[in-house]
Amino acid sequence: MPRYALILLVPLTAALGCSRTSFPANPKTVPVKGRVLLANGKPLNGGRLVFHNKDPKKGAIEGRADLEPNGTYQPSTFGQDDGLMPGSYVVTIEPVSYKTKAPKPVNADVIPKKFQKKETSTLEVEVKSGEEKLPDLVLK
Numbered sequence: 445m446p447r448y449a450l451i452l453l454v455p456l457t458a459a460l461g462c463s464r465t466s467f468p469a470n471p472k473t474v475p476v477k478g479r480v481l482l483a484n485g486k487p488l489n490g491g492r493l494v495f496h497n498k499d500p501k502k503g504a505i506e507g508r509a510d511l512e513p514n515g516t517y518q519p520s521t522f523g524q525d526d527g528l529m530p531g532s533y534v535v536t537i538e539p540v541s542y543k544t545k546a547p548k549p550v551n552a553d554v555i556p557k558k559f560q561k562k563e564t565s566t567l568e569v570e571v572k573s574g575e576e577k578l579p580d581l582v583l584k
Contacts, residue, residue: 470521470522471502471505471529472529472530472573473521473522473526473527473528473529474527474528474529474530474571474572474573474574474575475518475525475526475527475576476518476519476527476528476571476575476576476577476578477516477517477518477576477577477578478509478516478517478519478569478577478578478579478580478581479514479515479516479517479580479581480493480511480515480517480537480580480581480582480583481515481580481581481582481583482554482582482583483582483583483584486515487513487514487515487516488511488515488537488551488554488555488583489511489512489513489514489515489551490511490513490541490550490551491510491511491537491538491539491540491541491550491551491555492508492509492510492511492537492538492540492541492542493508493509493510493511493517493519493535493536493537493538494506494507494508494535494536494537494538494562495507495508495509495519495528495533495534495535495569496533496534496535496536496562497529497531497532497533498531498532498533498534498568499531499532502529502531505521505529506521507519507520507521507527507528507529507533508520508521510541510542510543511537511541527571528571529571530571530572530573531570531571532568532569532570532571533568533569533570533571534562534565534567534568535559535565535567535568535569535581536559536560536561536562536565536567537555537559537560537565537567537583538560539551539552539554539555539560555583556583559583567581567583569581
């Protein structure tokens with residue numbers, strides 16, 4: 445290796461080794477589970493829930509969950525099934541499944557339009573520390 449290459453390589457290696465970027469830790473989440481039911485009491489068997497935080501300081505941080513065929517869900521905010529941050533949420537339901545490689549439309553004719561938009565959804569949940577099961581969300 446030419447001598448001038450070593451002269452350039454040593455400072456570069458030192459600079460890379462010393463430049464550590466530290467990211468702040470994610471806020472604490474609470475692992476929770478829930479269920480979505482249609483007005484007739486049957487489970488909603490597909491779609492994606494979005495949990496919109498009502499706290500303006502945390503408003504941009506949303507949780508998401510895909511519905512199972514039996515209407516159950518486990519939301520995630522930062523990783524697989526890690527749950528939601530404690531707080532109040534407005535819940536919307538997208539008529540889309542992300543369980544396949546490409547998003548697939550599901551239940552577009554079953555999920556009322558008012559539950560698909562944050563501004564009109566009447567679905568709300570309150571997440572508290574230590575809680576595991578959320579009340580059923582019923583599409584009335």
